[in-house]
Amino acid sequence: MLNYQRYRKNPVLSYPEREWPDKEIEKAPTWCSVDLRDGNQALIEPMNVDEKVEMFQLLLKLGFKEIEIGFPAASQIEYDFLRKLVNEHMVPSDVKVQVLTQCRQELIDKTFEAIEGIENVIVHIYNSTSTLQREVVFHKNREEIIKIAVDGTRMVKEKMKDFPGNIQLEYSPESFTGTEMDFALEICTAVQKEWNHANDFPIIFNLPATVEMNTPNVYADQIEWMNKHFEDRDQVILSIHPHNDRGTGVAATELALLAGAQRVEGTLFGNGERTGNVDVLTVAYNMFSQGINSNLNIENINEIIDIYERCCKMGVGMRHPYGGKLVFTAFSGSHQDAINKGVQALQEKGSEIWEVPYLPIDPADIGRKYEPVVRINSQSGKGGVAFVMDTVYGYKLPKEMQREFADVIQKISERQGGEVPPAAIMQAFRTEYLESKAPFEFQKLKVVESEESDDVHVELAFKYMGEQMHSVAEGNGPIDAVKLAIRQCVSAVDIKVLNYWEHALSEGSHAKAAAYIQMRDNRTGKVTFGVGVSSNITHASIKGVFSALNRLAK
Known part of the structure; x- marks a missing residue:
């Protein structure tokens, strides 16, 4: 038996005044792709510069207006990629490039060096705030953790003064889901006060489910609590960055949107550390399925899959929502x-x-x-x-x-x-x-309609067990007359046509018709169908008769 006693429940926020359960998603959030950073760092073989460029161009085509391209201060390939985007003028004026950096002076200096020449930039700073990481990783108390965030904010504000483009600040209390709510609010408020409306752009507070630690409703409670307690709420963009450790990243995202989140960071098909980031395509297609404009150009999922699999060297699962090969398939x-x-x-x-x-x-x-x-x-x-x-x-x-x-x-x-x-x-x-031609094989038919009655005269040529047959007969229609003509040559045939259907197979001058004949062998009681196809509807029906005769003879 699994040793479940080694584990304990994660704390749950007591929040009976929640309002999100009575709300509905009515519009798409701002989407920020982190495929080139969070997604890329989780690949067995990270993308090279050319693959990053191809992925970046795909994200632009899909309509992402905010794209986190990496950690240029910590990776030479990400620095080179960013400079390539700048030097080759590949960033549209309406797209914000997002860069991640820790709250250290040398890294922030290098980051601003990397973004020189970009018109609109989101500088994303972060530090871990969870109780567990404070205790076992950083060995710092609350005040020391707050100082890291505030110092990083001050550094960005100072570097921004000499930057010719537009800077928007994003701060993430990493491991937010494992952080006490009062401390998460305290550190965000400290950052907000240090930033002090340094420019006209709202500050982005990104509240990541760095590790999914509880059910999606708990994350929604945490997001709504923060949403209601931020100072100068109209000057804040509430962003979320859900991971998928419990397999509920999409659900957590959708409930967080109900709780007040305005912005979602995620990746195509959910690539990312461990079980991945939230799959932004699934969230977007879910909205689309409810008649909501996702504001993404996702009409051709096959193209998205093709580029994703080529650049990431990862496959999309056969049952992956919307993208899997079998998700629109029914075997039952x-x-x-x-x-x-x-x-x-x-x-x-x-x-x-x-x-x-x-x-x-x-x-x-x-x-x-x-x-x-x-x-x-x-x-x-x-x-x-x-x-x-x-x-x-x-x-x-x-x-x-x-x-x-x-x-x-x-x-x-x-x-x-x-x-x-x-x-x-x-x-x-x-x-x-x-295609069955045994024992009966239809060859030729001539039909002459009577001017005095509904009867028709037929001249029929066919083979029976390889022997050539010719017969002439009259009946109250082509099928009845052919049935009599066949019996005149093959006395063992005793059949009754039970039903008849027909429809056009194609349109235009070369259209063909399909005729379906349900027939019973009166001697054995066996019932079967025959099918005939021809540009002549009468010939199609007679071919159907022969088809049924051959099936009855089996």
């Missing part, structure tokens, strides 16, 4: 059936509002295709097979036929022991229904 038969019916209902209603079971958003809206929405294996059902045949190949199988063909595909899956891709499904359909 009941899920497939519901998706199939939902899409059909949407098309019939002509509604602009997306409402399809098991698909919270339209995959096409973020650059995904319909083809992989339903994937067929031994657990799939008739709805999934019908969905593939309809959305990928245009065959709208009658409801009564869907189970028959699904059984064919299920046997293939069980025999192969895995997934049956759409191409294999279509090949099975051709083999079972369209």
Whole structure:
């Protein structure tokens, strides 16, 4: 048994006056990407300068207006990268470059050297404030920890006087979630007073869940408590930087937004130390799925994945929200059936509002295709097979036929022991229904309609077990007449057509039609379907008759 007694619950803020549970997310926060700093430092093989440039350009394309590019005072590659952005004029005037530095004079001096020539900069200073780190890492009391933050603020303020661009200060009490709330407020207030409105830009207080230590509601309580106790609240931007140690980074972020957070720092797909930062794409897509503009250009997730995986040398998990290869995929038969019916209902209603079971958003809206929405294996059902045949190949199988063909595909899956891709499904359909020529093979048909009645006259050429047959007959329609013509040559045929469906397969001058024939063998009682395809609807229906005859003969 796990030795759970080694662990104790983390303290919970007593905050019964919380208001965030009654609120809703109504607009997107300011997004700050930390892919090039927090995300990059967590890579097995950190990005080189060229990869950093490619990632930076992707972030610009996605619409990030604040991008933390690294720790230029502590890393030569990050210093060189920043200078490359400056020298090659790669930073748009409406984008703020964020740089991280500890509260030490030599590091702040080097940081300002690195940012020279950038128009808009966020200088991000931090020091750890948690009870645990004060005791076991720094061996400092509260007053000494506050002095570090205040001294760092003063250094930035002094260096800013000779800087030609715009500086905005960001301060993070690192390990905020492990810090007593009164001390977190005390140190932020001390920084705020030292800054003393040094310029017209609001100070950013970034309250990171450096380590997730409790449930998301506790983080929301902490954020709301700070939100309500900041001095000069209108001069503060409340930012959050959630990590994902407990696997609840997205939930913690969304609840923190309810609690008053205005800004979110995170990474694409949640890369970062340990279990990662919050995945800003998931949070943004969640907003999008609720009809909220995320203010990010995230319509093509495949492009984002491609660049992310190339630069970070990390893969996006197959079940990762929105980005995973299988997240818009249903293997379950009941899920497939519901998706199939939902899409059909949407098309019939002509509604602009997306409402399809098991698909919270339209995959096409973020650059995904319909083809992989339903994937067929031994657990799939008739709805999934019908969905593939309809959305990928245009065959709208009658409801009564869907189970028959699904059984064919299920046997293939069980025999192969895995997934049956759409191409294999279509090949099975051709083999079972369209290409069978034994024992009956349709050849030619001539139809003459009577001017005096509804009867038609047919001249039919076909083969039966390889032997050439010719027959002439009359009936109350082409199918009835062909049925009689066949029986005149093959007396063993005793069939009844139960149902008939048809639809166009394509549009234009070369359009084809598909005809579905449900047929019963009167001698055995067996019922099956046949399918015919032709640009001539009469020929399509007769091919369907022959298709059904061959299936009955099996």
